[in-house]
Amino acid sequence: MMRDLSWSPAEKKAARAAFERARAREAAALVELVRAKARAVAGLDDVWALAELIEERRSEMQEHYDYRYSVLPIVFANLIRDGWLSLDELAGLGDDKREFIERIIAFAGERP
Amino acid sequence: MMRDLSWSPAEKKAARAAFERARAREAAALVELVRAKARAVAGLDDVWALAELIEERRSEMQEHYDYRYSVLPIVFANLIRDGWLSLDELAGLGDDKREFIERIIAFAGERP
Numbered sequence: 639m640m641r642d643l644s645w646s647p648a649e650k651k652a653a654r655a656a657f658e659r660a661r662a663r664e665a666a667a668l669v670e671l672v673r674a675k676a677r678a679v680a681g682l683d684d685v686w687a688l689a690e691l692i693e694e695r696r697s698e699m700q701e702h703y704d705y706r707y708s709v710l711p712i713v714f715a716n717l718i719r720d721g722w723l724s725l726d727e728l729a730g731l732g733d734d735k736r737e738f739i740e741r742i743i744a745f746a747g748e749r750p
Numbered sequence: 751m752m753r754d755l756s757w758s759p760a761e762k763k764a765a766r767a768a769f770e771r772a773r774a775r776e777a778a779a780l781v782e783l784v785r786a787k788a789r790a791v792a793g794l795d796d797v798w799a800l801a802e803l804i805e806e807r808r809s810e811m812q813e814h815y816d817y818r819y820s821v822l823p824i825v826f827a828n829l830i831r832d833g834w835l836s837l838d839e840l841a842g843l844g845d846d847k848r849e850f851i852e853r854i855i856a857f858a859g860e861r862p
Contacts (some may be wrong), residue, residue, distance in 0.1 A: 665794045672797050676788025682777045685784050689804035692797055 645707050652730025660722040661703055668695055715742035757819050764842025772834040773815050780807055827854035
């Protein structure tokens with residue numbers, strides 16, 4: 639099972655790099671989104687809505703970017719599903735991990 | 751004392767107009783500030799800081815814009831002190847109220 643996967647030093651390095659790459663992409667996208675939203679701010683309601691959007695994204699990111707090896711396959715599956723990472727970028731991980739991640743993605747895709 | 755001030759219909763109308771004018775000015779200034787800050791957003795830390803700034807201003811505005819006649823002289827004194835209103839714009843209020851507001855401003859000005 640997931641918790642029993644063993645991560646070699648090379649895999650840990652590859653995982654960390656992919657994790658940080660995804661985080662940097664999501665951060666850059668959020669920065670762009672905030673700039674675009676802010677340009678369109680016309681009144682106080684838009685200002686409050688902007689703050690709420692940011693707080694929502696902050697909680698989501700805090701929740702998503704959880705670098706514990708025990709949950710990392712789920713984290714990567716979510717990042718791939720959300721478009722922040724591709725499976726190809728996890729080429730540095732062993733087949734056991736990549737197949738596991740693919741199974742999670744396939745399983746999640748079946749949900750209604 | 752402040753709670754004993756009696757507000758005529760004409761004074762209530764003048765007070766409401768001044769109150770809303772100050773609020774509209776503060777809102778417009780916040781909209782401009784948010785746009786300017788958002789243009790300068792370069793990374794996630796700036797994004798979080800922007801949300802915190804907005805939330806701070808929201809609480810401040812909720813606290814400041816308290817339209818109860820029992821506290822209105824203090825509200826006006828604060829708005830004048832913060833530059834959102836001038837005493838001249840309260841010309842529609844009786845001397846009793848304007849003198850009271852001036853006393854509050856003078857008193858607050860003496861604080862360290």
